[in-house]
Amino acid sequence: MKQFILPAILISEIIFFTWIGDYTFKSPEDFLRYFQSYSADLLTQSAPVLLAAFGMTLILATAGIDLSIASMIALISCVMSSFDGDVSFWWKAVPLGLLVALVLGLTNGSLIAVLDVPPIIATLGTMILFRGLCFTVMGDLEKSPFFDVPGYEWFGRFPGALLLISLVYLGLGAGYHYSRKKRELLMIGGNPIAARYAGIPVDRRLIQVYVFSGFMAFLSAVCFTARNSSVSGSSLTGMELQVIAAVILGGTRVQGGYSSLSGTFFGVFIIAVLDEGLRGAAGWGEENLPFKLSYLQYVLIGIILIGGVWMNTHLPFPKKNAKSS
Amino acid sequence: MHSEFSPRQDTDPVLELCGISKSFSGVSALKDVSFSLGTGEVLGLIGENGAGKSTLIKILSGIHSSDSGEIRYCGSQITVSNPAQGLRLGIAAIHQELAYCGSLTVAENMMLAEAWPRLKWGGVDWTKLHGQACLRLQEFGLNLDTQQLCRELSAAEKQELSIARALSLNAKLLILDEPTASLSEPEIKRLFDRLAQLKKQGVSMIYVSHRLEEVLSFVDRICVLRDGEQVGLYPVEEASIPRMIRDMVGRPLNQVFPRTRESFQGTELLRVEGLGRDGLFQDISFQVNAGEMVGLGGLVGAGRSELARALYGLYPVDSGAIKLRETILNSKSNACDRLQRKMVYVPEERKKQSLVLDHTLFNSICIGFSDLAARFGFIPPSFEQKKTEHCMERYRIRATGFDQSVGTLSGGNQQKSILARWLERKPDLIILDEPTRGVDIAAKMEIHSLMDQLAADGKGILLITSDLQELLGMSDRILVMCQGRITTELKGDRMTEDNVILAASDLLTPSTEIK
Numbered sequence A: 001m002k003q004f005i006l007p008a009i010l011i012s013e014i015i016f017f018t019w020i021g022d023y024t025f026k027s028p029e030d031f032l033r034y035f036q037s038y039s040a041d042l043l044t045q046s047a048p049v050l051l052a053a054f055g056m057t058l059i060l061a062t063a064g065i066d067l068s069i070a071s072m073i074a075l076i077s078c079v080m081s082s083f084d085g086d087v088s089f090w091w092k093a094v095p096l097g098l099l100v101a102l103v104l105g106l107t108n109g110s111l112i113a114v115l116d117v118p119p120i121i122a123t124l125g126t127m128i129l130f131r132g133l134c135f136t137v138m139g140d141l142e143k144s145p146f147f148d149v150p151g152y153e154w155f156g157r158f159p160g161a162l163l164l165i166s167l168v169y170l171g172l173g174a175g176y177h178y179s180r181k182k183r184e185l186l187m188i189g190g191n192p193i194a195a196r197y198a199g200i201p202v203d204r205r206l207i208q209v210y211v212f213s214g215f216m217a218f219l220s221a222v223c224f225t226a227r228n229s230s231v232s233g234s235s236l237t238g239m240e241l242q243v244i245a246a247v248i249l250g251g252t253r254v255q256g257g258y259s260s261l262s263g264t265f266f267g268v269f270i271i272a273v274l275d276e277g278l279r280g281a282a283g284w285g286e287e288n289l290p291f292k293l294s295y296l297q298y299v300l301i302g303i304i305l306i307g308g309v310w311m312n313t314h315l316p317f318p319k320k321n322a323k324s325s
Numbered sequence B: 001m002h003s004e005f006s007p008r009q010d011t012d013p014v015l016e017l018c019g020i021s022k023s024f025s026g027v028s029a030l031k032d033v034s035f036s037l038g039t040g041e042v043l044g045l046i047g048e049n050g051a052g053k054s055t056l057i058k059i060l061s062g063i064h065s066s067d068s069g070e071i072r073y074c075g076s077q078i079t080v081s082n083p084a085q086g087l088r089l090g091i092a093a094i095h096q097e098l099a100y101c102g103s104l105t106v107a108e109n110m111m112l113a114e115a116w117p118r119l120k121w122g123g124v125d126w127t128k129l130h131g132q133a134c135l136r137l138q139e140f141g142l143n144l145d146t147q148q149l150c151r152e153l154s155a156a157e158k159q160e161l162s163i164a165r166a167l168s169l170n171a172k173l174l175i176l177d178e179p180t181a182s183l184s185e186p187e188i189k190r191l192f193d194r195l196a197q198l199k200k201q202g203v204s205m206i207y208v209s210h211r212l213e214e215v216l217s218f219v220d221r222i223c224v225l226r227d228g229e230q231v232g233l234y235p236v237e238e239a240s241i242p243r244m245i246r247d248m249v250g251r252p253l254n255q256v257f258p259r260t261r262e263s264f265q266g267t268e269l270l271r272v273e274g275l276g277r278d279g280l281f282q283d284i285s286f287q288v289n290a291g292e293m294v295g296l297g298g299l300v301g302a303g304r305s306e307l308a309r310a311l312y313g314l315y316p317v318d319s320g321a322i323k324l325r326e327t328i329l330n331s332k333s334n335a336c337d338r339l340q341r342k343m344v345y346v347p348e349e350r351k352k353q354s355l356v357l358d359h360t361l362f363n364s365i366c367i368g369f370s371d372l373a374a375r376f377g378f379i380p381p382s383f384e385q386k387k388t389e390h391c392m393e394r395y396r397i398r399a400t401g402f403d404q405s406v407g408t409l410s411g412g413n414q415q416k417s418i419l420a421r422w423l424e425r426k427p428d429l430i431i432l433d434e435p436t437r438g439v440d441i442a443a444k445m446e447i448h449s450l451m452d453q454l455a456a457d458g459k460g461i462l463l464i465t466s467d468l469q470e471l472l473g474m475s476d477r478i479l480v481m482c483q484g485r486i487t488t489e490l491k492g493d494r495m496t497e498d499n500v501i502l503a504a505s506d507l508l509t510p511s512t513e514i515k
Helices: A001-022 A028-061 A069-081 A089-114 A117-138 A162-180 A180-188 A192-197 A202-227 A241-249 A263-281 A281-287 A293-314 B052-063 B083-089 B104-109 B126-139 B156-169 B185-200 B210-220 B241-249 B304-311 B336-338 B361-373 B381-394 B411-423 B441-456 B469-476 B499-506
Strands: B013-024 B029-037 B042-047 B070-074 B077-078 B092-093 B171-177 B204-208 B221-226 B229-235 B267-278 B283-289 B292-296 B321-326 B345-346 B429-433 B458-464 B475-483 B484-489
Touching: A001 A263, A001 B345, A028 A069, A028 A162, A028 A180, A028 A202, A028 A263, A069 A117, A069 A202, A069 A241, A069 B083, A089 A117, A089 A202, A117 B267, A162 A180, A162 A202, A162 A263, A162 B283, A180 A192, A180 A202, A180 A263, A180 B361, A192 A202, A241 A263, A241 A293, A263 A293, A263 B221, A281 A293, A293 B156, B013 B052, B029 B070, B029 B221, B042 B052, B042 B210, B042 B241, B052 B083, B052 B092, B052 B204, B083 B092, B092 B156, B092 B441, B104 B126, B126 B156, B156 B171, B156 B321, B185 B204, B185 B210, B204 B469, B210 B241, B221 B241, B241 B499, B267 B458, B283 B304, B283 B321, B283 B458, B292 B304, B292 B469, B292 B499, B304 B345, B304 B411, B304 B429, B304 B458, B336 B441, B336 B484, B345 B411, B361 B411, B381 B411, B411 B484, B441 B475, B458 B469, B469 B499, B475 B499, B484 B499
Parallel strands: B029 B229, B042 B204, B042 B221, B092 B171, B171 B204, B292 B458, B292 B475, B345 B429, B429 B458
Antiparallel strands: B013 B029, B013 B070, B070 B077, B221 B229, B267 B283, B267 B321, B475 B484
């Protein structure tokens, strides 16, 4: 029952916004064409969040949190954007971006695992710190356009983002599901003392998780720069909340010990469809509502987040923790 | 000291207990305990670990409620439903782990439970507050700076502060749970002087301690608990250390310990030389051979579990060496490395230290051995399932299925699942810390025969247990720890209950030894 809740919410959202969006479909082909471009838009738009949320899911599984994720992605983008947008970008900016990403992840991981700073405080600090570095790198410039991932928008008949997302969620997701690491992370999140007693190298695993999240932030930054034509010091402000909200909505527990990557996947889209739909329905809103519809977005995300956490703590848990990936 | 004051218990008892019983999820912790306590009388409550002393204290101070029985206090029947109500009635419990707020001052802690003096506009009148606190401390004969933070006080001062606080609330009954456990000799003496003074003022006390000489010198009457039952209640004049010990343990060795294995000693598995860690244990040397079960006895707090954790590499040691088979373990070797070297540790508190309560049985068992089956870090999907099914059958874990969450299993099944987790690794050296605590009798027997089987298969076992019967029944050899040191090694005929108890309090000498 519970595993159908998220897809059901997503589908009803899509139906609702298509309905108020005032589209007329003359033929089934017409509808297909609309649907194809709609999903392609949605995917390219959500790709950065989806990638970041993958890493965040693992972090939340260990009972951690990473508030710095948006600043981190922005900083990586800023660093990469300071290079020329020609072919040399591939062997200059990209490796440097990756290196920066791993170092930032390592910073968070070391603060939490080695120096024993609570995750929420450590990453609140680095969130501000990384944002400061963004402005240091960029000044008040806004750079555009500098980088074009070939085939990002359309790769043959598929959006390139779809390829990357499938690779990450199916490939890495399956790998994670069958790996011993998953069991160790869940045990660390569920009961860190028991994890230590069970001979799990807790500190090393925590560092690995944050470094991995840094790597996902790098992929996310690549997607972000490929979609948006400009990067500035204040890019992506507030995105961390969207990422965390999506992961929690997906059923991963903030207290750690239980994670759901498929839930995260749906969680991201539920928020993205809401976001996109409200923007698309601005016309309908002006006619029918006394306030601007776009403001409603934050209200709804807030409600969804609280509702999601409530569901996770008050609905009975799915029994097979190990089975859901 | 008791001679200075004769109890007036015949006049009007402050406290009367009639048939107090309590059980926790089917396991009986207290059965039909009844006694009365007169004004200014001190009752010594003694018993082994797990005999029910703490449960009784918790019922009296309102942390637990009794299942049946009656508590009469100053002539009227009461039910204490929470500690605050107990305090209002005049029953104050001074627990072993003292409750105080470290970052508040002495005066604030002193006045924590009552209304503070106010200034006209509603602010706190600090001068008056400190004055009041100071006055009360002086009444009690304590000279503490009321501005001092509580965490800066010594253990003895904290103890005295909490007693003074209890008395300032007009406590008529003081319950002291191991008050001397963390005090030094002169501090103990000072505490006793104070307590004797209180006794003269008519404060009744229930005094719980493992230190039998203290009990003998201070109390008027002695109540002995064993397995939750009250087995003795007699005036101190009739008591002696041998009698108290006999009452505490005196029951026949029953058939819970199915010893089938032949005594067989293989090669040396573990050798520990001069191991020490500041404040926890010092100068520990012993060895464990293959096929041998070595018992480690002693009182709670003697440093046994700390030693086990250090052996397992959970924290570093200051001095000494651990040799596992041929290898001397260096300081880099952690628990992970110990596991690879086939040493496992089953910790004492399974809910805190072993289990994630809402994880499934499946996950909980697999975490122990799945790395052995992993190929490049990935675990074949069918493997874990088969293995878990096998475990549930082999270790007779009773559950609705392997996706039942471990928190909902009974204590015995939880413990068996932990044993399954580690034993499937085929370890050579197994450290068991209280393996049958909180486990029902059937599961206890299963675990005992499993341990017997393991030793017969040539594994080395270090058994830490506070259950004397278990210690004596299972071990080939017993080491007794007292205050961080192994004081005694008992073998063969010397392995008797009396000797273990005496050794645990460091009282075993050739003259006291009971042959």
